[in-house]
C-alpha cells in the first residue's frame with residue numbers, strides 16, 4: 001500500500017488562498033448537511049517550558065477522507081535548545097473506504113490558511129458591501145493570515161492595527177505594507193483602532209475583554225478568531241446584546257468560544273444565536289440584512305476545515321505528480 005509524503009515546501013506550492021476559501025466554504029456546508037463526523041479534540045498539556053499538543057479528528061463522507069491533525073504550540077525553548085519551531089503540525093489523511101493511510105503532510109501552514117479563509121468567508125456573507133477599512137486587534141501570525149485571505153474577497157483600502165507588543169505591531173506594519181502595499185496605521189490605543197473599523201478582526205491570545213461595546217460602530221462586522229479555548233476572551237460581552245451572532249459550530253462556540261461569555265453573563269440566550277455559518281452558505285439563514293447591524297462571526301476552528309483543505313492539497317499533489325510515495329508494507 002502506497003502513502004504520499006508531502007513536505008512543507010510542497011504543501012505551500014500545492015494550494016492557493018482562493019482554493020482554501022473554496023475548501024472552507026465546502027467544509028462549512030458539509031458540516032450543516034450531516035456529512036461530517038467530528039469528535040471532540042484531544043490534547044496533552046506538558047509542564048513548562050514545554051507546551052501542548054492537540055489532535056483534531058474528522059470524517060467527511062463526501063470525499064471519503066478521515067483526517068487527523070496534530071498541532072503543537074508553546075514549546076518556547078525549542079528554537080534555542082533544539083533548533084526547531086515552538087509549534088509544529090502534521091496531517092494524516094486516511095482513505096475511509098479501506099482505513100489505509102493515503103497521505104502524510106506537513107500541517108504547519110494549514111491552520112493559518114484555513115483560519116484566514118474562515119474570516120474571508122464570513123466577510124463575504126456578513127460585511128457591508130462598501131466595507132474598505134479593517135482593524136486588526138492582535139498582529140501575530142493569524143492577523144497576517146486574515147489579511148491575506150480577506151484581500152481575496154474585498155478591496156482593502158487601509159488597515160488600522162493595535163497590539164499589546166509594540167515590536168509585534170511595528171513588524172506587522174512593515175510586513176503587510178511590503179506584501180500588499182496597503183497602508184497600515186499603527187494605533188496609539190485600542191479605541192482609536194476599533195472606531196475606524198468596517199471590519200474588526202481580533203486575533204490575540206487575550207484572556208479578558210479588549211474591545212469595549214461603546215467603541216464598535218453600527219454596521220461593523222467582527223471576525224472573532226482568538227478565543228478558541230476556555231479561559232480566552234477578546235470582546236466585551238455587551239457587544240453581543242443586539243448583534244447578529246454567527247458561529248462556526250454552535251456546540252464549540254457556546255462551550256469555549258467568544259459566544260460563551262455573553263451566555264454566561266445572561267446577556268444573550270442560545271436562541272439569540274442567529275446561525276451556524278454553514279446554514280447561511282446553504283441559504284437556510286440570512287447573512288447581513290441591513291447597513292446598520294453589527295455582525296459577529298465567532299470562529300473556534302473545526303477539524304472539517306483541516307480535512308477539506310488537506311484533501312484538496314492531496315488531490316492537487318496526485319494530479320501534479322508532486323511528493324514522494326512510500327510503503328509501510330507491500331501488500
Ligand SMILES: NC(=O)c1ccc[n+]([C@@H]2O[C@H](COP(=O)([O-])OP(=O)(O)OC[C@H]3O[C@@H](n4cnc5c(N)ncnc54)[C@H](O)[C@@H]3O)[C@@H](O)[C@H]2O)c1
Nearest residue numbers: 115139140141142164165168203204205206226299300301
Ligand atoms: N479560531 C481559530 O480557528 C483559530 C486558529 C488558530 C489560532 N487561533 C487562536 O488565535 C490566537 C492568535 O494566534 P496567533 O497564531 O496569531 O498567535 P501569535 O502569538 O502569533 O499572535 C498573537 C498576538 O497577540 C498579541 N497578544 C497576546 N496576548 C495579548 C493580549 N492579552 N492583549 C493584546 N494582545 C495580545 C501578541 O503580542 C501577538 O502579536 C490564539 O489564541 C490562537 O489559539 C484560533
